[in-house]
Amino acid sequence: MSRMAYQEYGDGLALVAVHGWPVDHHIVLGCLEPIFADRPGYRRIYPELPGLGASPGDQVASSDDVLEALDSFIEEQLGTEPFLLVGESYGGLLARAIVNRRPTQVRGVALICPSSGLPYAERTLPALQVLRREPGALDGLSAELTENFTGLAVVHTQEAVRRFLAEVQPGLAAADPETVQRVEADYALSVDPDRDQPAFLGPSLILLGRQDIAVGYHDQLALLERYPHASLAVLDVAGHNLQIEQPALFAALVGEWLDRVEADGQD
Numbered sequence: 001m002s003r004m005a006y007q008e009y010g011d012g013l014a015l016v017a018v019h020g021w022p023v024d025h026h027i028v029l030g031c032l033e034p035i036f037a038d039r040p041g042y043r044r045i046y047p048e049l050p051g052l053g054a055s056p057g058d059q060v061a062s063s064d065d066v067l068e069a070l071d072s073f074i075e076e077q078l079g080t081e082p083f084l085l086v087g088e089s090y091g092g093l094l095a096r097a098i099v100n101r102r103p104t105q106v107r108g109v110a111l112i113c114p115s116s117g118l119p120y121a122e123r124t125l126p127a128l129q130v131l132r133r134e135p136g137a138l139d140g141l142s143a144e145l146t147e148n149f150t151g152l153a154v155v156h157t158q159e160a161v162r163r164f165l166a167e168v169q170p171g172l173a174a175a176d177p178e179t180v181q182r183v184e185a186d187y188a189l190s191v192d193p194d195r196d197q198p199a200f201l202g203p204s205l206i207l208l209g210r211q212d213i214a215v216g217y218h219d220q221l222a223l224l225e226r227y228p229h230a231s232l233a234v235l236d237v238a239g240h241n242l243q244i245e246q247p248a249l250f251a252a253l254v255g256e257w258l259d260r261v262e263a264d265g266q267d
Contacts, residue, residue: 003050003055003056003059003069004047004048004049004050004055004069004070004073005047005048005053005054005055006025006045006046006047006048006073006077007025007029007045007046008043008044008045008046009033009036009043009044010036010040010041010042010043010044011041011042011043012040012041012042012043013041013042013043013082013083013084013107013261013265014042014043014045014077014078014081014082014083014084015032015042015043015044015045015083015084015085015086016045016047016074016077016078016083016084016085016086017029017032017044017045017046017086017087017088017091018047018049018070018085018086018087018088018091018092018094018095019046019048019049019052019088019089019090019091019171020088020089020090020091020092020113020115021049021052021089021090021091021180021183021184022051022052022171022172022175022180023052023089023168023171023172023175024048024049024052024053024054024170024171024174024175025046025047025048025053025171026166026167026168026170026171027088027167027168027171027243028046028086028088028091028112029044029046029167030163030166030167030243031112031167031243031244031247031250032044032086032254034251035251035254035255035258039255039258042084045077047070047073049066049069049070049090049091049094050065050066050069050179051175051176051178051179051180051183052171052174052175052176052179052180053171053174054174056176057176057178057179057182057183058179060179060182060183061182061183061186062182062183062186062187063093063094063183063186063187063188063189064186064189064190065183066094066183067094067097067098067189070094070098071098071101074098074102078105080105081105082105082106082107083105083106083107084106084107084108084109084110084261085098085099085106085108085109085110086109086110086111086112087109087110087111087112087114088112088113088114088243089112089113089114089115089214089215089240090115091114092111092112092113092114092115093114093115093116093117093189093193095109095111095114096109096111096114096193096194096223097189097191097193099193099200100191100193100197100198103198103200106200106202107202107203107261107264107265108202108203108204108257108260108261108264109200109202109204109205109227110204110205110206110207110254110257111204111205111206111207111220111223112207112242112243112250113207113208113209113212113214113215113240113241113242114206114215114220114223115215116194116215116216116219116220117187117188117189117192117193117194118219119187119188123215123216123219124216124218124219125212125213125214125215125216126210126211126212126213126216127213128152128154128211128213129154129211130150130153130154130155130156131154131155131211131236131237132154132155132156132157132237132245133156133157134156134157134158136158137156137157137158137160137161138150138156138161141161145165145169148164148168148169148172149161149164152213152214152239152240152241153239153241153245154209154211154237154238154239154245155237155238155239155244155245160241160244160245163244164241164244167244168241168244194222194223194226197226199225199226199227199228200226200227201228201229202229202261202264203229203257203260203261203264204227204229204230204231204257205230205231205232205253205254205256205257206220206223206224206227206230206231206232206233207232207233207235207242207243207250207253208220208232208233208234208235208242209234209235209238209239209240209241209242209245210234210235210236210237210238211236211237211238211239212238212239212240212242213239213240214239214240215240217234229260231253231256231257233249233253235249
């Protein structure tokens with residue numbers, strides 16, 4: 001039985017949103033819930049991966065273990081029910097593995113700054129750039145919060161800081177350091193979710209930040225071959241927190257993906 005904590009909202013077609021590492025469900029809830037405020041008909045499920053948020057991490061020691069916990073959670077919550085899958089960063093790596101395990105059950109997948117799964121030293125990464133600054137945006141932040149924010153941020157505005165504090169920092173603060181260390185020491189999945197896998201034919205979306213220094217964008221371009229019905233966008237003025245730095249484009253592209261999901265269901 002899965003011990004993963006989760007939040008759930010709404011009714012209808014299930015959507016499981018998997019956050020990155022080492023944050024928690026706030027990062028996906030914060031960017032997705034405004035989209036569904038005017039879009040009924042979806043049951044949004046936001047699990048928290050082991051060792052993150054309110055989920056205990058004592059039973060995981062690798063990404064394989066995290067994947068098994070997520071798959072067990074989906075089995076408990078949904079059984080054989082069809083669902084949509086959203087994966088952010090590390091959650092995008094897990095999501096691709098779940099697609100391979102449940103190809104006929106997943107109706108559509110959206111990947112937000114997905115991890116390629118490559119070790120950090122092997123990733124194709126740009127240099128950190130700050131492309132938009134607002135005077136005084138960082139005023140009042142502690143040294144720790146300033147470091148956490150500026151480590152990845154391409155956009156330094158009051159709104160970006162506000163959303164970082166509401167959607168990213170809570171997960172960073174709640175993460176269990178021992179679990180984080182164990183999993184990061186065994187980060188690669190034993191089965192590569194992208195190599196020698198069948199194409200996924202459902203409506204798909206791949207969003208990448210041109211200035212993303214955490215996972216980059218170049219290595220993920222090859223995902224187009226596995227997702228023949230994917231829209232792929234590499235957004236400028238966007239780093240690893242693309243959904244915060246380009247909120248209007250993010251909402252428009254996710255909305256268009258949902259349009260395709262709905263049209264696909266009518267065929």
